Amino acid sequence: MSLKNWDNKTWLSSKKYIRSFNNFLLKQIRLNRDSQILDIGCGRGKILGFLCSSLRLKNKPVGIDIENHKDRDKRINFKKIDAIKYLKNNNQKFDLILIKQTIHLMNFREIKKLISLCKTKLKKDGKILIFSLETSKNEIPTFLLMKKRLINSLNRDKKIILFLSKLYPNIKKKKFSFRVKISTKKYMEMIRNRYISTLLSMSSNQILRGIDEINSSYQKILNFNDKLICLILNK
Ligand SMILES: C[S@@+](CC[C@H](N)C(=O)[O-])C[C@H]1O[C@@H](n2cnc3c(N)ncnc32)[C@H](O)[C@@H]1O
Known part of the structure; x- marks a missing residue:
């Protein structure tokens, strides 16, 4: 099962989120109209689309994903391809390579290969920005089984971060x-749509029970922080 509903009408595709995320991005790297940008695992490409408009990019930013969404942003140059395959067969260089909430879907060998290939595709002052869920004090509302799976996944994320920090001590x-x-x-609707990868392997019954659990254990309105760690790598 694939991640089709990640940013399907959730806060992750809201204007407010995209604006706030892009403001954060632009604090980490200086970009301008001439910048060349690549987003690996771009989903619907909303982040890139917003960047394209706000920077008035001369060249459409490139977004790659193994999933092709019908309602993807039209301001991007989209390629339906696996990240490593794309990087191996392309010589374009970028000022920014964004990898947001995608790396955890790969194994360690793929991650190592992906980042080393990305490094070779950076322009002189280019940067790779890797985002993944905050591994400690994560506030995502969960039901019991989801929580267990999320903790396992976050523990793996911790290992990925350590692995990358050892490979690239200047990170x-x-x-x-x-x-x-x-x-x-x-939010219950998002869970029903399996918006996050920890839900993908659950049975329909597990999801239904989870929704009931959320319904009875949370108030009508959920208030929480969606927290990400950002790893920054230079050429
Ligand atoms: C959790 S979503 C994140 C989407 C987007 N980056 C965001 O943060 O809104 C992860 C995305 O990575 C894509 N993906 C997973 N493995 C990939 C690979 N090997 N190459 C390219 N895209 C991949 C999935 O199809 C999915 O759209």
Whole structure:
């Protein structure tokens, strides 16, 4: 099962989130109209689309994903391809390579290969920005089984971060946080749509029981911080 509903009408595709995320991005790297940008695992490409408009990019930013969404942003140059395959067969260089909430879907060998290939595709002052869920004090609302799976996944993320920090000792770490306010009803719908990878392997019954659990254990409105770790790598 694939991640089709990640940013399907959730806070992750809201204008407020995209604006706030892009403001954070632009604090980490100086970009202008001439910048060349690549987003690996771009999903619907909303982040790139916003960057394209706000920077008035001369060249459409490139977004790659193994999933092709019908409602993807039209301001991007989209390629439906696996990240490593794309990087191996392309000589274009970029000022920014963004990898947001995608690296955890790969194994360690693929991650090592991916980042070393990305490094060769950077322009002189280019940067790779890798985002993944904050591994400690994560506030994502969960039901019991989801929590167990999320903890396992976050423990693996910790190992990925350590692995990359050892491979690249100059890596920098920053934090991004977004305040989410959403009705429990809407959130239950997101769970039903398996919006996050920890839900993908659950049975329909497990999801239904989880939704009941969320319904009875949370208030009508959910308030929490969606927190990300940002790893920054230079050429
Ligand atoms: C959790 S979503 C994140 C989407 C987007 N970056 C965001 O943060 O809104 C992960 C995305 O990575 C894509 N993906 C997973 N493995 C990939 C690979 N090997 N190459 C390219 N894209 C991949 C998935 O299809 C999915 O759209």
